Amino acid sequence: MNASPLQPAQAPEGAVLYGGITNRRVTVRDLAKAKQAGERWAMLTAYDALTAGVFDEAGIPVLLVGDSAGNCHLGYETTVPVTMDQMVMLSAAVVRGTKRALIVGDMPFGSYQESPAQAMHNAARLMKEAGVGAVKLEGGERSARSIELLVEAGIPVMAHIGLTPQSVHAFGGYPVQGRGDEAAHQLLRDAKAVQQAGAFSVVLEAVPAELAAQVTEQLAVPTVGIGAGAGTDAQVLVWTDFAGMTAGRVPKFVKQYANLRSVLGDAAREFAADVSAGTFPAPEHTFK
Numbered sequence: 372m373n374a375s376p377l378q379p380a381q382a383p384e385g386a387v388l389y390g391g392i393t394n395r396r397v398t399v400r401d402l403a404k405a406k407q408a409g410e411r412w413a414m415l416t417a418y419d420a421l422t423a424g425v426f427d428e429a430g431i432p433v434l435l436v437g438d439s440a441g442n443c444h445l446g447y448e449t450t451v452p453v454t455m456d457q458m459v460m461l462s463a464a465v466v467r468g469t470k471r472a473l474i475v476g477d478m479p480f481g482s483y484q485e486s487p488a489q490a491m492h493n494a495a496r497l498m499k500e501a502g503v504g505a506v507k508l509e510g511g512e513r514s515a516r517s518i519e520l521l522v523e524a525g526i527p528v529m530a531h532i533g534l535t536p537q538s539v540h541a542f543g544g545y546p547v548q549g550r551g552d553e554a555a556h557q558l559l560r561d562a563k564a565v566q567q568a569g570a571f572s573v574v575l576e577a578v579p580a581e582l583a584a585q586v587t588e589q590l591a592v593p594t595v596g597i598g599a600g601a602g603t604d605a606q607v608l609v610w611t612d613f614a615g616m617t618a619g620r621v622p623k624f625v626k627q628y629a630n631l632r633s634v635l636g637d638a639a640r641e642f643a644a645d646v647s648a649g650t651f652p653a654p655e656h657t658f659k
């Protein structure tokens with residue numbers, strides 16, 4: 372099997388997403404086909420053109436401009452303070468930095484909860500001003516009417532249920548969701564409600580693995596897990612977590628694939644030491 376970035380070694384033969392979509396962006400129809408073919412895919416967050424370009428070249432088919440930008444990129448403690456203007460700016464940068472990935476723009480807290488009309492207004496901003504191919508919003512049954520309106524208007528919507536970080540203050544932290552019969556039934560109802568409303572995909576965050584697998588089996592649209600075990604159709608990680616850029620502890624469900632924080636820190640220390648010792652710039656870095 373060809374091991375090019377767009378067709379990684381682990382992709383199944385004839386894979387839809389990793390099988391050679393090289394001259395256009397991935398679409399929500401490609402994701403639907405991947406579900407039918409039993410093909411798993413990866414999604415990463417991105418908040419700027421440079422990093423998004425790296426992931427795009429590596430063949431990551433879907434990039435989420437998450438409102439996790441709040442705590443992972445903009446220095447806030449939670450996602451709650453993130454504004455629409457910030458999401459439009461970050462999403463536009465990610466679109467500019469990529470050629471092939473489907474870019475999903477996250478709707479921040481307060482940009483859609485008021486009414487379906489508010490959701491429509493702000494989703495249209497992400498589509499028109501940033502150029503994203505889809506939007507994501509949190510909530511199951513409670514967001515179904517807004518999802519329906521956006522989908523009717525031609526806006527692909529990724530839903531997000533389970534642990535919804537914009538409700539951090541109501542949850543009192545980031546607890547695992549869907550534990551116990553009633554909570555599990557509610558999660559299933561939420562998943563079915565957003566699918567019924569027309570969502571093309573559903574993020575399941577911090578949900579017991581068995582329950583996430585059950586939801587995945589019962590849905591016709593792909594599920595994207597984060598802290599939801601191995602039984603979902605796709606997996607998403609926050610890029611600063613997966614690449615080892617996050618300071619301090621990362622959640623249990625994160626696998627760190629690199630240690631960029633230490634690589635960058637070492638480079639910065641070496642640069643400062645060279646400057647202080649007078650060994651940078653050397654003659655090869657100097658105009659004669």
Ligand code: KIV
Pocket residue numbers: 416435436437438439440477531574576597607609
């Ligand atoms: O904002 C985000 O990064 C997210 C993912 C964790 C799914 O919503």
